[in-house]
Amino acid sequence: MTTSIVRPVGYLDELRRIVPTEQIEPHATAEGARGGSWAVEPATQDELVDVLKWANERHAAVYTRHPRPGDAERCGARPRIYLRGRRMQRVGDVDIVSGTVTVQSGIAMKDLHDMLAERGFTTGFPTRPWRQESLGAVLAAALDSHWGPRYGAMEEQVVSLGVVFPDGTSARSRTAPRKAVGPDFDRLFLGSRGRFGIVYQATLRIYPSAQREVLSYGAPDLATALEAVRTSLEAGFEPRAIEIMTPAPDRSWGRKRVGLTDELPILVLVEPWGAEGGRPIAMVDQYFSSQLTRLEPPVGWDVHEGLLPPPRAWTAPVVGVRWSELMALARELGHDVPPGVWLVRLSRHGGFLSLASGIQGSPADRVRFLINQHLPTANGPWHVILKTLKDQLDPRGILNPD
Amino acid sequence: MTTTPTYDKALTLCTFCPSLCLHTCPVSNAEARDSVSPWGKMSLARHVEQGLVKLDDEVAALLYKCLGCQACQQFCAHDNPVGPTLFEARARAVARGVTPFPLERFVHADWSADEGPIAQARDAERFETAPAFLLLPGHQTLRGAPDTLADTLALTERLGAEELCVGEASRLDVGYDLWAAGFHKEFAAVARRVQQALAASRQVVVLSAEALFLLRHIYPQFGAPIAADLVHVSEYLLSLMSGAVVERVRGRVAYHDSCHLARQLNLVAPPRELLRRVLEDAPVELAANGANTVCCGGTGCLPITSPATSREAAVAVIELALERGAERLVTFSTECVAQLRDAAGDRLEVTHGVTLCNQAIRGEG
Numbered sequence: 001m002t003t004s005i006v007r008p009v010g011y012l013d014e015l016r017r018i019v020p021t022e023q024i025e026p027h028a029t030a031e032g033a034r035g036g037s038w039a040v041e042p043a044t045q046d047e048l049v050d051v052l053k054w055a056n057e058r059h060a061a062v063y064t065r066h067p068r069p070g071d072a073e074r075c076g077a078r079p080r081i082y083l084r085g086r087r088m089q090r091v092g093d094v095d096i097v098s099g100t101v102t103v104q105s106g107i108a109m110k111d112l113h114d115m116l117a118e119r120g121f122t123t124g125f126p127t128r129p130w131r132q133e134s135l136g137a138v139l140a141a142a143l144d145s146h147w148g149p150r151y152g153a154m155e156e157q158v159v160s161l162g163v164v165f166p167d168g169t170s171a172r173s174r175t176a177p178r179k180a181v182g183p184d185f186d187r188l189f190l191g192s193r194g195r196f197g198i199v200y201q202a203t204l205r206i207y208p209s210a211q212r213e214v215l216s217y218g219a220p221d222l223a224t225a226l227e228a229v230r231t232s233l234e235a236g237f238e239p240r241a242i243e244i245m246t247p248a249p250d251r252s253w254g255r256k257r258v259g260l261t262d263e264l265p266i267l268v269l270v271e272p273w274g275a276e277g278g279r280p281i282a283m284v285d286q287y288f289s290s291q292l293t294r295l296e297p298p299v300g301w302d303v304h305e306g307l308l309p310p311p312r313a314w315t316a317p318v319v320g321v322r323w324s325e326l327m328a329l330a331r332e333l334g335h336d337v338p339p340g341v342w343l344v345r346l347s348r349h350g351g352f353l354s355l356a357s358g359i360q361g362s363p364a365d366r367v368r369f370l371i372n373q374h375l376p377t378a379n380g381p382w383h384v385i386l387k388t389l390k391d392q393l394d395p396r397g398i399l400n401p402d
Numbered sequence: 403m404t405t406t407p408t409y410d411k412a413l414t415l416c417t418f419c420p421s422l423c424l425h426t427c428p429v430s431n432a433e434a435r436d437s438v439s440p441w442g443k444m445s446l447a448r449h450v451e452q453g454l455v456k457l458d459d460e461v462a463a464l465l466y467k468c469l470g471c472q473a474c475q476q477f478c479a480h481d482n483p484v485g486p487t488l489f490e491a492r493a494r495a496v497a498r499g500v501t502p503f504p505l506e507r508f509v510h511a512d513w514s515a516d517e518g519p520i521a522q523a524r525d526a527e528r529f530e531t532a533p534a535f536l537l538l539p540g541h542q543t544l545r546g547a548p549d550t551l552a553d554t555l556a557l558t559e560r561l562g563a564e565e566l567c568v569g570e571a572s573r574l575d576v577g578y579d580l581w582a583a584g585f586h587k588e589f590a591a592v593a594r595r596v597q598q599a600l601a602a603s604r605q606v607v608v609l610s611a612e613a614l615f616l617l618r619h620i621y622p623q624f625g626a627p628i629a630a631d632l633v634h635v636s637e638y639l640l641s642l643m644s645g646a647v648v649e650r651v652r653g654r655v656a657y658h659d660s661c662h663l664a665r666q667l668n669l670v671a672p673p674r675e676l677l678r679r680v681l682e683d684a685p686v687e688l689a690a691n692g693a694n695t696v697c698c699g700g701t702g703c704l705p706i707t708s709p710a711t712s713r714e715a716a717v718a719v720i721e722l723a724l725e726r727g728a729e730r731l732v733t734f735s736t737e738c739v740a741q742l743r744d745a746a747g748d749r750l751e752v753t754h755g756v757t758l759c760n761q762a763i764r765g766e767g
Contacts (some may be wrong), residue, residue, distance in 0.1 A: 095465075096455055098437040099445045122456070124420050138760075152420035159436050174434060181512045206451070207418055238479070277480045 018050040035079040045089040046058040053168035102203040105136030120208040124149045124157035142191040145352040147311040150241045162201035166394035217292035218264030223330035225266045228291035241271040241344040247307040249339045254306030259295035319374035320348040338364035412487040423474035428697045432714035438467040440474040440484045445657035447491040456641040462495040463502040465474045471661035471697030492584030494522035508583045519551040523568040532602035533567035533698035541575035541612025546740025550754040557760040559612030561642040582703040588702045593626040605631040606636045611662035611735035636672045636734045648762035656728035658685040659695035660735030673734040688722045700741030716745035
């Protein structure tokens, strides 16, 4: 039996009219695929706009990620474009008076932070976990609470965005307080996984570089860890950030390095405000040391990287959970706390809970059950809103089609 | 000028915060610019202090984009005093010779004794050179809401408190704009003069919320404490009105808390108590009220340095009142009255609480 293959030569010629040849890389699988597949590297906003307009004319699928095995099958005869941001890394402006930096979204987080560090500044985003990822990827990631800014949310760090919509039109948000302009344009795209538009430029807040101090403690079980945190909040300590975590299963070396043992499997990280605000660091330390066991991870060693899968591998959902539910979970788990549990932004209301993918066993199932209870239902209002937005902004399913 | 730990600490706290109070600032809401947010201005002041940014007129002008209304402080996890710190930053800029706005704009001459409300008081035989019970209107009252002075005199006469008189000191400006703009040397001279003028009075009833705040809290810092008992007109009237016969005023009347009264002088209850005594129905509360009130933009010398922004802030308050279906908006601060009247135009009647009380006493409800 023979299969007729449509050669997408015409598409490639058309793409070459939009971007220079060296910015197009045909994928090896393109020959065999019915629609063709290319990595395209636009260098300007105009090129990005033209690529999307072309995609609309040809009903192509435009992805903002790497190719995946099922893409060809999913797209059938549709040509596929995989956008790369490596040519859109220009720094538009570092405005110290306004406290902002304006950059194109293709810049790697490491390059952005290095450039700012030369001037004695940094962004509100953590400098390490995302260092190889582009700014656009970080802004589109829905992992704000876990890998995002330690204090405040991603929205507070992003002053304005430039976005190209799936139909090839573009818009730029104004630097405006949320309250002043009604619904927040930026929020539509932050953490949206590239469903509604492509961020080509962002203006971020910048801060003078400063040292953070994080205190580490070990706890015998989740209930003890949560109780120590809860009572500290009730006592008015309210540090800048509190996290509770158990190392991922393949991080035994990191677990040992941080000082966790079978008797102390739970890690509690407390970040006081520092010398300028909140309770004095010594007082915070004294309080938590009286409840938990003080640990001394190596100085300069990144606890998150040493104990958890990297951000790109963290595909598990994140949900907000109330204190009562957290305490009930802790009582139920007892000493059997699964690895890969990560609870962040603990406050008087509760915290944001996630469990690393692939963890097996009944304790993990119990944690996953609680997380699933808080996930929006498939036909709930949240899904309806997202679907309506997607249908309105991308009626032809051009951008990152499912 | 040396850097004090408090000043440094306040700047640092803001600089490293991701601007969580952004939505509370009337100025950044009006201008929709991040550089005029509390974070933006405080960061800038710190950058200037650290030598990261050169202080020039353009940079210094941004420090004047603050009302000192303390809405951001109300929301701040650290209760960080943004307003006073930025006012201090202005003073430091002035001390370094950087004055984006000339001194003359903040100096207000003594009000003439022969015209306007002071002359009316003289005609009504309520003027004494140095009365024991002095009514102090404040510059903003005389300029922006002169009817309030006449209403106060008429009302107190009806209530049998004719000992309250206008005096020579009533013509003076207490120097709020000078202080807020950072001209501390000139302000200190004004403060000493006002202190001397008030020396003969036992009690000073103040109409202007700005003036009362300044006399109570700032004058002592400049070595010019006022010996007399300082009261706001709402506190003064509350006791006088207790047994008074009134014809209650009808209609849907909303109350706007002045930021100075509610946040800096903690006068939230007395104005409401007065209104409950003279209104047919309880006053309508705006969405932002009490200590969470929104500033009308009439203070912090913003009407002088950024009149358009100041007006935008007032429009936002008017919108809050209209949103509640108010037919009339009442406030107990004369700065607010002048500011809100201008922004409301024909859309809403704006009156001082004293005027409302006067109407009730006169049976014009």
